Amino acid sequence: MKMYVCVKQIPDPNTVVSKLDPNTKRLVRSGVSLVLDPGDESTISAAIKLRDTLGNSELTAVCMGPTSAQEAMRRALAMGVDRAILVTDPALAGSDALGTARVLAAVLKKEGAELILCSTESTDGYTGMVPGAIAEFLGIPQLSFAREIHVEGQKATIHRVTQAGYQVVESSLPAVVTIASGSFEAIYPTMKGIMSAKKKPFEQKTLADLGIEPGQVGEAGARERVLAIGQAEARAAGQIIKDEGDAAQKIADFLQRYQLL
Amino acid sequence: MAKTIWTLVEVEYGHPARSSLEVLSKAAKLGRAEAIVLGAQAAEVAAQLGEYGATKVYVHADAAYDNYLTLPAVDTISELLAAHKPDLLLLPTTYDARDIAARLNARHNLGLITDATDLQYEGDELRVTVPWGGETVVTATHPHGGTGIVLARPKAFSVEKIGGSAEIETLSIALKSSSQQIRILERVEEASEGPALEEASVIVSGGRGLVKAENYRLVEDLASALGGAPGATRAIVDAGWLPYSYQIGQTGKTVKPTLYVACGISGAIQHLAGMKGSKYIVAINKDENAPIFSAADLGVVGDALSILPQLTAEVKKRKAH
Ligand SMILES: Cc1cc2nc3c(=O)[nH]c(=O)nc-3n(C[C@H](O)[C@H](O)[C@H](O)COP(=O)(O)OP(=O)(O)OC[C@H]3O[C@@H](n4cnc5c(N)ncnc54)[C@H](O)[C@@H]3O)c2cc1C
Numbered sequence: 001m002k003m004y005v006c007v008k009q010i011p012d013p014n015t016v017v018s019k020l021d022p023n024t025k026r027l028v029r030s031g032v033s034l035v036l037d038p039g040d041e042s043t044i045s046a047a048i049k050l051r052d053t054l055g056n057s058e059l060t061a062v063c064m065g066p067t068s069a070q071e072a073m074r075r076a077l078a079m080g081v082d083r084a085i086l087v088t089d090p091a092l093a094g095s096d097a098l099g100t101a102r103v104l105a106a107v108l109k110k111e112g113a114e115l116i117l118c119s120t121e122s123t124d125g126y127t128g129m130v131p132g133a134i135a136e137f138l139g140i141p142q143l144s145f146a147r148e149i150h151v152e153g154q155k156a157t158i159h160r161v162t163q164a165g166y167q168v169v170e171s172s173l174p175a176v177v178t179i180a181s182g183s184f185e186a187i188y189p190t191m192k193g194i195m196s197a198k199k200k201p202f203e204q205k206t207l208a209d210l211g212i213e214p215g216q217v218g219e220a221g222a223r224e225r226v227l228a229i230g231q232a233e234a235r236a237a238g239q240i241i242k243d244e245g246d247a248a249q250k251i252a253d254f255l256q257r258y259q260l261l
Numbered sequence: 262m263a264k265t266i267w268t269l270v271e272v273e274y275g276h277p278a279r280s281s282l283e284v285l286s287k288a289a290k291l292g293r294a295e296a297i298v299l300g301a302q303a304a305e306v307a308a309q310l311g312e313y314g315a316t317k318v319y320v321h322a323d324a325a326y327d328n329y330l331t332l333p334a335v336d337t338i339s340e341l342l343a344a345h346k347p348d349l350l351l352l353p354t355t356y357d358a359r360d361i362a363a364r365l366n367a368r369h370n371l372g373l374i375t376d377a378t379d380l381q382y383e384g385d386e387l388r389v390t391v392p393w394g395g396e397t398v399v400t401a402t403h404p405h406g407g408t409g410i411v412l413a414r415p416k417a418f419s420v421e422k423i424g425g426s427a428e429i430e431t432l433s434i435a436l437k438s439s440s441q442q443i444r445i446l447e448r449v450e451e452a453s454e455g456p457a458l459e460e461a462s463v464i465v466s467g468g469r470g471l472v473k474a475e476n477y478r479l480v481e482d483l484a485s486a487l488g489g490a491p492g493a494t495r496a497i498v499d500a501g502w503l504p505y506s507y508q509i510g511q512t513g514k515t516v517k518p519t520l521y522v523a524c525g526i527s528g529a530i531q532h533l534a535g536m537k538g539s540k541y542i543v544a545i546n547k548d549e550n551a552p553i554f555s556a557a558d559l560g561v562v563g564d565a566l567s568i569l570p571q572l573t574a575e576v577k578k579r580k581a582h
């Protein structure tokens with residue numbers, strides 16, 4: 001099976017407070033440490049396990065991003081992905097979810113992808129709108145919010161997370177499947193993985209390679225505009241106390257004062 | 262000119278979903294609110310929507326919408342959009358609506374703003390408020406005219422019954438078999454005890470600070486003494502202590518209770534995103550620098566494992582008087 005996983009590089013959510021540049025109104029990427037999206041790491045792990053269960057399958061990571069994203073792709077390869085494709089082009093800066101999906105769909109179409117895995121939402125943007133748009137551009141079904149996935153023949157079945165539990169949902173392949181965060185244990189790159197990653201196929205593509213007009217993507221193609229960036233209203237500071245054996249009393253007093261008991 | 266704002270009203274156990282009524286109530290304040298209801302029980306649900314401000318409801322009572330995800334709804338809404346060209350499609354951030362929005366956006370190149378907590382028109386221009394991280398808010402718009410889509414955060418708007426009745430238009434369209442591809446085979450509920458998190462006026466939540474799964478019982482005990490629901494952070498859901506339905510936060514549920522008690526929770530931005538709207542927040546954490554304290558009305562620096570049982574006993578005692 002020709003399997004694909006869409007991944008991206010983001011400012012490290014554990015060390016970077018993500019900021020918007022007031023002038024460009026885009027995410028600040030310079031001078032911050034960038035990592036493979038941890039959500040995508042979990043999706044890659046799910047994809048690797050599935051590839052190994054299915055056998056006779058190849059897993060390719062696809063990313064649209066700046067050249068710095070090569071590093072994130074190397075990590076994906078080190079984790080066990082077989083090939084990587086990075087689409088990078090100056091005209092892509094400022095792309096919205098639709099522009100991003102257009103580019104990724106063009107790659108996946110050329111490749112003849114049979115199964116495409118994405119994360120349900122990215123950790124930095126969390127619009128969650130890219131995977132569904134890829135599916136629409138390719139004219140194939142999308143199986144979303146999967147916390148379990150099974151593939152048999154030309155059919156995929158997932159457990160789709162819902163408010164109250166889950167649904168068992170199936171569709172034919174090719175399909176886009178989105179993996180719910182935290183559902184799959186992460187695979188960590190081994191030393192051997194890191195070494196062999198250097199020899200794995202890594203392609204870089206531009207918009208021209210994909211036959212996409214620059215006006216359809218990047219800031220030029222974006223259908224949303226940021227008008228202003230402001231400060232969030234802070235919650236009024238509360239009272240902080242140290243427990244000296246009387247915390248339960250004090251909390252109960254607080255609850256009574258506000259008629260919460 | 263008054264704007265026409267559409268929403269898709271989802272059906273839950275035969276009733277309009279609360280999250281749908283939230284956005285419908287908001288739409289009624291912004292302009293002319295119209296709704297779409299799809300599925301076997303669509304007609305019964307449609308009849309209730311005038312009360313929440315809908316002036317018109319498009320109804321297609323076909324069970325295919327209940328058995329097949331996303332595509333039948335996308336096809337039908339596409340046809341309606343082309344025929345009526347509303348100004349805005351305002352949707353709640355639910356599992357189903359997100360999938361539908363993503364495809365509609367791609368099919369019609371509409372423009373889509375997610376995670377909205379507020380929106381208004383200033384003259385002709387739509388202004389959508391979107392929180393970004395903990396400290397920033399962004400104001401965004403659809404600059405290109407035509408129908409735009411906005412996905413609103415759950416609990417961003419209150420449900421308001423304003424009375425009224427809606428014109429019902431029953432659709433007679435045939436769904437294409439090509440849209441019936443994503444089939445629901447089974448629905449499984451993993452219900453938690455007590456009130457549903459989304460409805461509870463008191464929530465007691467636990468995090469990794471409870472140290473081990475057995476100690477989560479202390480959270481459940483306090484929740485039950487307060488007549489509330491127990492919740493959790495993603496850390497302990499991922500650790501397998503509890504099913505996902507307990508998770509509160511960016512990738513879990515958004516809650517807005519009167520009282521939220523956070524026990525052994527650090528207060529990561531992604532957790533805060535789901536509970537910051539609570540009226541009163543009480544936090545118990547060993548670490549005086551835990552970020553949760555910046556959101557708390559009452560912060561207690563101490564050991565949740567020793568405070569929780571004492572507090573449960575105290576609550577029971579005071580309630581008995
Ligand atoms: C894309 C993405 C989405 C996410 N979505 C969510 C989400 O929806 N919901 C969510 O909750 N998280 C979410 N997270 C995870 C989030 O970033 C945090 O990792 C998580 O909320 C931390 O959970 P915690 O507070 O239980 O654990 P920790 O951060 O480990 O905090 C434990 C706290 O307990 C305190 N403690 C320890 N012992 C005691 C004791 N005996 N008594 C009192 N306090 C004690 C510690 O001081 C510490 O502050 C998401 C992360 C990402 C990247």
Ligand SMILES: Nc1ncnc2c1ncn2[C@@H]1O[C@H](COP(=O)(O)O)[C@@H](O)[C@H]1O
Binds near residue numbers: 006123
């Ligand atoms: N630039 C990108 N390159 C590759 N995959 C992406 C990109 N943007 C989004 N995705 C995929 O779509 C998922 C959801 O992203 P988003 O819709 O931005 O929240 C991500 O986790 C990836 O799997």
